[in-house]
Amino acid sequence: MTLNPQKTSGPQRASGRPVIVAGAGPVGMTAAARLAAHGVPVVLVEAEPVPRTDWRASTFHAATMELLEGIGVTERMHAEGLVVPLYQFRDRRDGLIAQFDFGLLAAETRYPYRLQLNQQHLVRMVHERLREDDRVELLFGSRVTGVANTEDGVSVTVETPGGTRTLDGTHMIGADGPRSTVRRSLGIDFAGYTYPERFLIVSTTVELQDLIPGLAHVNYIADPEQWLFVLRTPESWRVVLPVSPDEPIEEATAPGRLQETLQGMVAYPDGYPIVDYQAYNVHQRVAERFRRGNVLLAGDAAHINSPIGGVGLNSGIHDVMDAAERIARIRAGDGDPEAELAAYDAVRRHVAVEYVQADTQRNTERLRETEDAQRRATHDEMRAIAADPERARAYMRRVSLLESVRRFGIGRPPEQSVEEARA
Ligand SMILES: Cc1cc2nc3c(=O)[nH]c(=O)nc-3n(C[C@H](O)[C@H](O)[C@H](O)COP(=O)(O)OP(=O)(O)OC[C@H]3O[C@@H](n4cnc5c(N)ncnc54)[C@H](O)[C@@H]3O)c2cc1C
Numbered sequence: 001m002t003l004n005p006q007k008t009s010g011p012q013r014a015s016g017r018p019v020i021v022a023g024a025g026p027v028g029m030t031a032a033a034r035l036a037a038h039g040v041p042v043v044l045v046e047a048e049p050v051p052r053t054d055w056r057a058s059t060f061h062a063a064t065m066e067l068l069e070g071i072g073v074t075e076r077m078h079a080e081g082l083v084v085p086l087y088q089f090r091d092r093r094d095g096l097i098a099q100f101d102f103g104l105l106a107a108e109t110r111y112p113y114r115l116q117l118n119q120q121h122l123v124r125m126v127h128e129r130l131r132e133d134d135r136v137e138l139l140f141g142s143r144v145t146g147v148a149n150t151e152d153g154v155s156v157t158v159e160t161p162g163g164t165r166t167l168d169g170t171h172m173i174g175a176d177g178p179r180s181t182v183r184r185s186l187g188i189d190f191a192g193y194t195y196p197e198r199f200l201i202v203s204t205t206v207e208l209q210d211l212i213p214g215l216a217h218v219n220y221i222a223d224p225e226q227w228l229f230v231l232r233t234p235e236s237w238r239v240v241l242p243v244s245p246d247e248p249i250e251e252a253t254a255p256g257r258l259q260e261t262l263q264g265m266v267a268y269p270d271g272y273p274i275v276d277y278q279a280y281n282v283h284q285r286v287a288e289r290f291r292r293g294n295v296l297l298a299g300d301a302a303h304i305n306s307p308i309g310g311v312g313l314n315s316g317i318h319d320v321m322d323a324a325e326r327i328a329r330i331r332a333g334d335g336d337p338e339a340e341l342a343a344y345d346a347v348r349r350h351v352a353v354e355y356v357q358a359d360t361q362r363n364t365e366r367l368r369e370t371e372d373a374q375r376r377a378t379h380d381e382m383r384a385i386a387a388d389p390e391r392a393r394a395y396m397r398r399v400s401l402l403e404s405v406r407r408f409g410i411g412r413p414p415e416q417s418v419e420e421a422r423a
Contacts, residue, residue: 018043018137019327020156020169022144022182024051026119026313027299028175029126031320033071036135038328043167044130045158047176049141051127055203055276057119058233059218059310062102063401065111067321067410073125081117082234084217089366089382092223096214097379098386102400104393109402114218116233119313147172147185149293171327172295173320178283180301186292192285192304192357195364197242198249199307202258203276208237211266220308220367222375227367228265229308236275239265240307242368249279282306284361286352291345296323303352308363314401315356318410319348325411336414343414350421355404 024046105112146157156167174182221228229240243252299316329335397403
């Protein structure tokens with residue numbers, strides 16, 4: 001059954017001016033659901049006519065699963081997702097270097113594992129809920145084209161299939177992805193850099209554990225020439241690898257070349273069935289600020305990073321969970337508006353720089369390191385961490401994003417969270 005994504009009978013029935021959310025990707029959908037759970041009316045504006053279904057991020061970490069309980073989707077996610085308690089750091093030439101067990105976190109989280117589930121499934125699950133929610137107006141096929149702060153809220157221009165509309169809201173969350181119109185409308189810089197190589201994702205249904213003995217369901221495999229990130233999702237195995245800047249993308253993604261690439265990883269004489277592939281530019285960028293007036297940036301609109309570690313989408317979900325608590329408090333008259341929104345900016349930007357950017361850069365450099373001495377040093381370090389339960393536990397707390405969430409909280413009162421970000 002195809003669901004009609006449009007539903008326009010929403011917040012008129014809920015009281016008060018809405019919060020406008022731009023973008024119905026996983027981050028915007030989560031924002032709308034969490035605000036609605038607080039009783040806040042929402043208008044969710046999405047440029048595409050239906051929710052996107054392409055395969056992109058596929059990892060949900062412990063801290064994110066805990067937060068997603070707040071929108072009631074974790075049971076369904078488990079029903080469709082794959083629980084992955086172990087991951088490996090390997091070297092393409094030297095084999096297994098170290099194995100890490102999320103089970104070390106069992107005493108402090110209900111989710112001592114990664115849940116592998118392609119992001120479009122979270123989007124679908126949340127969409128199905130929002131369609132039934134009277135507090136939410138869904139505007140698909142509608143594009144935000146302009147944003148302005150007003151004296152007591154925001155004014156947002158939207159091109160809808162029926163013509164131009166001007167929406168009046170108390171706040172706005174810009175979750176409209178890396179090319180964010182909201183960010184650009186507010187003149188916020190998005191500084192950083194782009195990796196010279198493109199990242200190629202190739203998915204196959206061949207059971208790679210039968211071909212590579214001892215392979216885990218998530219594997220980071222270092223190599224000075226062609227590193228690999230190999231992971232299992234419920235639908236398939238995904239292989240992520242770099243494409244040289246010198247190789248045109250049409251050549252790198254030609255059927256024969258994709259086959260050659262997978263055969264180079266491990267031979268499969270029958271020929272790999274390839275069920276999906278994508279090549280894309282990977283960036284490390286953070287918006288210079290996450291807030292202007294009553295508008296907050298979240299998810300890829302605020303920060304983008306290498307997929308190595310699977311934390312970009314997760315931290316985007318944390319952004320909007322934080323934003324929703326603050327906006328709900330402000331609207332209920334329980335929070336100082338200026339202090340709450342300033343805390344969002346300070347804390348979420350701090351986490352994006354000090355955790356998300358720092359960790360994904362380090363993870364990526366570990367894989368692509370070309371200096372032999374440095375490669376060996378990394379091997380020694382990973383082995384030492386894995387061999388020491390206390391170090392391994394601390395490492396896994398950071399990898400699973402529990403550390404940043406426990407340290408800064410989500411929607412924690414401004415005086416506590418800003419103090420921590422300054423510390
Ligand atoms: C090819 C590819 C592969 C990826 N693989 C991985 C991976 O393996 N691991 C990982 O961690 N991350 C990966 N990522 C990144 C991950 O997909 C993002 O971090 C995640 O999608 C961010 O969610 P978001 O909701 O912030 O933004 P998006 O998913 O980009 O959603 C933004 C939404 O806003 C809509 N929109 C844009 N402009 C407007 C407008 N003006 N008005 C209204 N709507 C608008 C868009 O149509 C879109 O639906 C990948 C990204 C790509 C492109």
